[in-house]
Amino acid sequence: MSTTTTTTTGQPAILPEGYEITNIVAVDENFNPDPTSEQDVVDKLKAKFKDFKIEVFLPNIELFEKLAEGQDPKVMLITCIDSRCNPTMLFGLEAGEAFVVRNVANFVHPYEGQHVAHENAAVGAAIELAVTVMDIKHIVVVGHSNCRGIKALMTRDDFTTDLVGNWVKVGLPAKEKVKQLYPELSFDEQLSLCQKEAVNVSLKNLLTYPYVKERVKGGGLHIHGMHYNLRHGRLTSWDIVRK
Template identity: 40%
Template sequence: MPLRKLAAGFLDFQRDTFAPKRQFFDQLAQKQEPKVAMIACSDSRVDPAILTNSESGDIFMVRNVANLVPPCARDEEKHGISAALEFAVIALEVQHIIVFGHANCGGIKALLTNDPTTAEEHEFIHNWLDIAGEARRRTLIAARNQPLEVQLHKLEREAIKTSLSNLLTFPWIEQRVRDGRLRLHGWHFDLHSGSIDVYVASEDRFLPLTIDLIAELQDG
């Protein structure tokens, strides 16, 4: 009974976490001051707050299919991701934005294989994944003779790079990156190994996460 499990879990949290840390949660109730915003996938297997042992208030979390960031578009359409970014950057003044991708992403696989059922049965998903269409083209050119598993591995990372580029199309992000108030990061979590790789733009490659590497990217 999934709802019963959730309810029991909340009651455990209320007793074991909320009550002993009541002062901390009273402070959180007044305002939030996260330093990090994260664009993550909606995948139930990948919860960045759990993976990073974060506390309430640490991360301003935005989740969607395949952790994609659309390019800036000023029109009359409804832009949920853009609105969340606007709030995180302008109102909360976060210092870091992390695009958090992961292995075995169903959205990325559907994009790569151009699964016709995605377009037929999931029109919103199909249109959304087109954000990473250029990443797919780059992947198919660079890894056209490689097995599907290798192509997926590459596209998951190329999609992160696309989202990082799209973040810079928002003028209030680009300005803050330029003047040093904001830094952009790409992380990729591997469900099999339990490791995270971090995108190093200066080398155009992903390297294993270490404290030294994070310090270098934060200060560099």
């Protein structure tokens, strides 16, 4: 059962019965952290936001005023949710530069139509918005080494027992290809190859979206694959083009 309550700031909050919102704090350049706080991760986020406001936002106020009115990024990045693969950090992105979607193992599922509620609805909606509304010029799918999602794909036989399995099973063509072509390789070597081939599965699935396929064919949209090696700090990049 959900109930609608009102917070101390007058903001309505829809929460399950028995829950309430507390500790509402406005964080800006005048924010003063509680010196008695244990400085947990949320306190650190607040402090870091204050640093951002002072060191980045205020010195670039004209840029942020412009971005407040709208955005015009030229690239969409589809990356993994892995905490070690922050696309802003990896590519030195500024605010407004990239449209970013993150999910387990950076997968794109095939297009299933405009009115079908399916497991890829969130990613599919982001692709549709990026291409048809924002006129994105480049889509980049970024995989990485030591990906837990790809490891789950490579080690499981049953993908029906949980949400993770149901999500990563879209990568089965990559797993099957690697197992078929490179049976003599060690598991770690096969895993590395599957990380890259899973990116290609997502690139192939991108081309099932009619507006993506149409724009790629017309030259107005370009799709790319990347793989980031965590240990060596090495990025491998490739493009997909029509023959």
